[in-house]
Amino acid sequence: MMDKHAFRRNPLAAVMAATLGLAGAQAAQAADPLPVREPLHAAPADAQGTAxxxxxxxxxxxxxxxxxxxxxxxxxxxxxxxxxxxxxxxxxxxxxxxxxxxxxxxxxxxxxxxxxxxxxxxxxxxxxxxxxxxxxxxxxxRLKQPLLVPNDPYYATYQWHYSNAAGGVNAQPAWDKAQGEGVVVAILDTGILPDHPDIAVSKLAGYDFITDSFVSRRPTDDRVPGALDYGDWNPVADECYAGSPARGSSWHGSHVSGTVAENTNNAVGMAGLAYKATVLPVRVLGRCGGYSSDIADAIIWASGGHVDGVPDNANPAEVINMSLGGGGSCDDETQVAIDGAVSRGTTVVVAAGNDADDAANYSPASCNNVITVGATRINGGIASYSNYGAKVDLSAPGGGGSADGNPGGYVWQLGYTGTTTPTSGAYSYFGMAGTSMASPHVAATVALVQGALAAAGSAPLTPAAVEALLKQTARPFPVAPPANKPIGTGIVDANAAIDKALTPPCDPGDDDCAPDATPLTNKVVVGGQSGGDQLFSFTAAAGQVLTIMTYGGSGDVSLYVSLGEAPTTTAFDAKSTRTGNSETVRITAPSAGTYYIRLLGNPSYTNVSVVARQ
Structure with a gap:
């Protein structure tokens, strides 16, 4: 049942969705506390579970x-x-x-x-x-865990993460063009509460892939249809691994699903970002987390591949979201499963992790062929808990926790008051913070883009093209992350991504045709660059020294720079072509305008970092 007592004390909960998208919509103040949960970080790299x-x-x-x-x-x-x-x-x-x-x-x-x-x-x-x-x-x-940080007991206004000018994803203008209709988004998580009155209208039954009854809390080890969240509470400390805490059920999968496609414009609760998308819930996390083997099989199944013992998925996902992770670099089976999903045309989006550490040390954040998402605060700066590094592609709102207060410290979505089973409480709404909350903003943006293309009669983008699009259209960080903690090219911008996806390529011979380049933010390192030929852009001010550098990784890269047009190996304003990947171009008196930066392999490079400083 819905917590009606909470609704009486907070009338906003019943009308919030209907007011979204209206300029100046106001939220009522409520002082009723919601349960506070301690941060949940990745299990240690040697956490092997009970089996x-x-x-x-x-x-x-x-x-x-x-x-x-x-x-x-x-x-x-x-x-x-x-x-x-x-x-x-x-x-x-x-x-x-x-x-x-x-x-x-x-x-x-x-x-x-x-x-x-x-x-x-x-x-x-x-x-x-x-x-x-x-x-x-x-x-x-090994075990993986849902990635979350605690929610706060107070809220007055919600969902700044969609529209806030500094920290939001620019959702409102995007909704005029696309709502994700026709796109299937698989949520590999703790399952969902299918009877929540504000869960996505367009949802599939899904499947429970957990093969350990201790983890699943079901009677047998068998996989079963449906994705009911049985609860992931731990009644005693050290139950999962040495040092694991006792805690209540998180209802994590429902919260993540809400960000993707919570019911919208239904005069109940809150809104989802791609609210006409179809959610495919796949349960892979339960008590103590979930095994890599189950997650790998779930990736294959969700993307349309075959897994023995499970009926083939009749609704393959165009997007998979994994707000989960554990210690250790990407294992072979997870990578094989991801590569298979990508080969079938499925874009895989993953959370970077909440340990304020290099994402290269966590899986699936460190896997190849995924979009790894860091977390930002309401001010657009890096969240203190967010993992970082060359593996992070871009970021999205995750919330800053208590540092930013309420509601700005948290991402708000549907939930449940029960601390154990799905029959122990009432349906509700609450705030969480974490890269778990950031990742579904990106997955939902992918659904908006693919849905917009389908509506326009265009072919869907490949996973690689989706990643390039989101990185190119990401909004520069209003607050630059520390140079030693890069979190990608910027904050995902749903409206800009749709606009660019729907814009026909211009004629390179046209004077108004700007090169297709990934923008760089001043002093923000963009790592993990691999390939043979990549183009970046940087908007420079006049008179201040401009320095462009590449470093790290392997292979051999050359650096070419031009003002106002893409450079070539024969037409450029400046270049650095030393052997290796350490290249520097310094322009002592730059003009105001856009500088284009080409990274050219000899013949290729891997895991190179690039930065522009002025």
């Missing part, structure tokens, strides 16, 4: 790759012996044994080791299996 599970991929063409389970288990149990774990313990506990769980959609095998192994013991087993000449890779099936 010791390993993902093993065999080399193509080997006998093991085509072999039966018996042979594979014999080899794995032999690895137990080499790791010194093939005998009973001094206290009489049975010797560990390896059992076969299933074949993943990526083609790898999932194995389970019986008994309680320490992280160090499991790592020894993994290393022994990986040493087998027939094995291509062996990884621990």
């Amino acid at each position: 010791a599970r390993l993902i093993v991929r065999y080399k193509d063409g080997t006998a093991a790759a085509a072999g039966d389970r018996t042979a594979k288990l014999a080899a794995a149990n032999a690895a137990l012996g080499r790791a010194g774990l093939a005998t009973a313990t001094a206290r009489g506990a049975a010797a560990p044994q390896v059992g076969y769980v299933r074949r993943l959609g990526t083609g790898a095998d999932l194995l389970r080791v019986s008994g309680k192994l320490t992280p160090a013991q499991l790592e020894r087993v993994r290393a022994e299996i990986a040493a087998d000449p027939a094995v291509k890779s062996a990884s621990i099936d």
